Amino acid sequence: xxxxxxxxxxxxxxxxxxxxxxxxxxxxxxxxxxxxxxxxxxxxxxxxxxxxxxxxxxxxxxxxxxxxxxxxxxxxxxxxxxxxxxxxxxxxxxxxxxxxxxxxxxxxxxxxxxxxxxxxxxxxxxxxxxxxxxxxxxxxxxxxxxxxxxxxxxxxxxxxxxxxxxxxxxxxxxxxxxxxxxxxxxxxxxxxxxxxxxxxxxxxxxxxxxxxxxxxxxxxxxxxxxxxxxxxxxxxxxxxxxxx
Amino acid sequence: xxxxxxxxxxxxxxxxxxxxxxxxxxxxxxxxxxxxxxxxxxxxxxxxxxxxxxxxxxxxxxxxxxxxxxxxxxxxxxxxxxxxxxxxxxxxxxxxxxxxxxxxxxxxxxxxxxxxxxxxxxxxxxxxxxxxxxxxxxxxxxxxxxxxxxxxxxxxxxxxx
Numbered sequence: 001x002x003x004x005x006x007x008x009x010x011x012x013x014x015x016x017x018x019x020x021x022x023x024x025x026x027x028x029x030x031x032x033x034x035x036x037x038x039x040x041x042x043x044x045x046x047x048x049x050x051x052x053x054x055x056x057x058x059x060x061x062x063x064x065x066x067x068x069x070x071x072x073x074x075x076x077x078x079x080x081x082x083x084x085x086x087x088x089x090x091x092x093x094x095x096x097x098x099x100x101x102x103x104x105x106x107x108x109x110x111x112x113x114x115x116x117x118x119x120x121x122x123x124x125x126x127x128x129x130x131x132x133x134x135x136x137x138x139x140x141x142x143x144x145x146x147x148x149x150x151x152x153x154x155x156x157x158x159x160x161x162x163x164x165x166x167x168x169x170x171x172x173x174x175x176x177x178x179x180x181x182x183x184x185x186x187x188x189x190x191x192x193x194x195x196x197x198x199x200x201x202x203x204x205x206x207x208x209x210x211x212x213x214x215x216x217x218x219x220x221x222x223x224x225x226x227x228x229x230x231x232x233x234x235x236x237x238x239x240x241x242x243x244x
Numbered sequence: 245x246x247x248x249x250x251x252x253x254x255x256x257x258x259x260x261x262x263x264x265x266x267x268x269x270x271x272x273x274x275x276x277x278x279x280x281x282x283x284x285x286x287x288x289x290x291x292x293x294x295x296x297x298x299x300x301x302x303x304x305x306x307x308x309x310x311x312x313x314x315x316x317x318x319x320x321x322x323x324x325x326x327x328x329x330x331x332x333x334x335x336x337x338x339x340x341x342x343x344x345x346x347x348x349x350x351x352x353x354x355x356x357x358x359x360x361x362x363x364x365x366x367x368x369x370x371x372x373x374x375x376x377x378x379x380x381x382x383x384x385x386x387x388x389x390x391x392x393x394x395x396x397x398x399x400x401x402x403x404x405x
Contacts, residue, residue: 013246014253025255032253033260040268047276054283056290062283069280089277093269117247118254119261184247 008191012115012184031111032119039100039113047096068096072230079234080241087237094123095230102183102222106215114225115183117176124176127233135240146243175232182225186218375400 018029047068050061058066072092076084084091098114105112113119135143147164148157193214196207376397383391391399 009245014250014257016253020256026252027259028253028256029260030253030256032257033264036260036264040264043268044271044276047272047280051276051279051283054279054286056287058283065276065280066284069277069284089269089273092277093265093272096272097265097268113257113261115247116257118257122258122261123265180247184245 008188008195011111011187011191014116032113032116035104035111035113036101038110039097039104042100042104043093043096068092075231076234079231080238083241084234084237087234091230091233091237094127094233095226098123098179098229099223099226102226103219105183105187106219106222112183112187114179115187117180120176120180121172123229124172124179127175127236128172131233131236131240134237135243138241139243143240143243146239171232171236175229179225179229182221186214186221190214190218372397372401379403 015031016026016028017031017034020027020029046061047065050059050065053059053062055062069092072095073088076088076091080087101112101114104110105114135146139145147161147168149160149164152160190211193207193211197204197211200207376393376399379400380391380393380396383389383396
């Protein structure tokens with residue numbers, strides 16, 4: 001299926017644009033690189049370009065910039081508390097980068113870099129390692145008490161502690177697979193139904209309507225998955241700071 | 245699925261992710277976030293300032309209103325006081341004039357009475373004299389006795405009672 005030039009998974013193929021071999025490793029500039037740069041440029045355009053005039057009464061772009069700032073600031077405050085202020089820039093950048101990556105992927109013929117497990121797992125791994133290091137810095141070896149559920153009989157520990165550890169270790173997997181799979185599934189579904197449109201002739205109006213509706217849903221999912229990634233990062237940071 | 249097939253692209257994806265994300269993070273950290281925070285803070289301060297100014301202006305307006313009401317009340321009291329004084333003065337003047345007029349009238353009346361009494365007394369005296377003369381003339385004519393004038397006058401007075 002992946003070999004099929006018009007298959008629904010073909011849109012996820014990474015194409016090399018500039019070959020940059022460094023010490024035997026390919027650090028090529030690819031379509032993925034380009035769309036990462038587009039997403040980052042979009043975020044900068046809104047957050048820096050939109051706030052250039054520092055208007056007292058904000059224009060459209062400045063409103064988006066302020067809204068995003070207050071949205072993420074509120075989220076960090078609600079989930080982590082005042083201590084979370086330090087991590088706000090990171091969470092904000094994560095959210096905006098993923099959001100703009102997801103949204104840029106909705107542009108026809110574009111590429112969705114967040115639909116690649118390598119990218120989502122890299123981000124999730126950084127979050128996971130960072131949060132774990134933060135927990136150890138904060139609590140030392142006491143951090144291991146995080147794996148002991150409070151208020152549970154010692155007899156249950158041999159059963160519960162492995163479960164807690166497994167659930168902790170699966171965090172980066174669930175975090176990365178959730179984003180990757182949502183993007184993959186949504187874009188594949190769009191492509192599959194879009195393929196029905198020319199195939200069905202006049203009756204193609206039905207899949208066309210469906211694809212239109214699905215596009216709206218995908219835009220919602222683009223927001224939702226960026227939000228989920230950011231809020232889970234906040235919750236993990238909160239866990240590392242406050243244990244239980 | 246290209247995601248799991250193109251493993252050779254993983255280093256490129258992760259390398260550029262790190263580079264681009266780092267650049268974005270620095271731009272957000274250094275420029276965008278402080279700027280947005282500044283804008284929001286400035287707006288909040290401006291709103292607070294405006295509210296404070298509005299409250300000050302309202303207090304001032306209330307002060308002015310109170311002063312105005314005080315001045316109005318003072319003016320009204322002053323007006324009442326002046327009116328009362330004028331009334332009292334007018335009443336006193338009227339009373340004084342009444343009294344003066346009464347005195348003058350009384351004096352006039354007394355003078356008139358005195359004049360009347362004088363006139364009356366003169367008239368009576370005249371009548372008595374005339375009666376004496378009449379009596380003298382009548383006695384001389386009727387009985388041919390020439391009576392002294394004083395006697396005639398006394399007789400006439402006694403006859404008149």
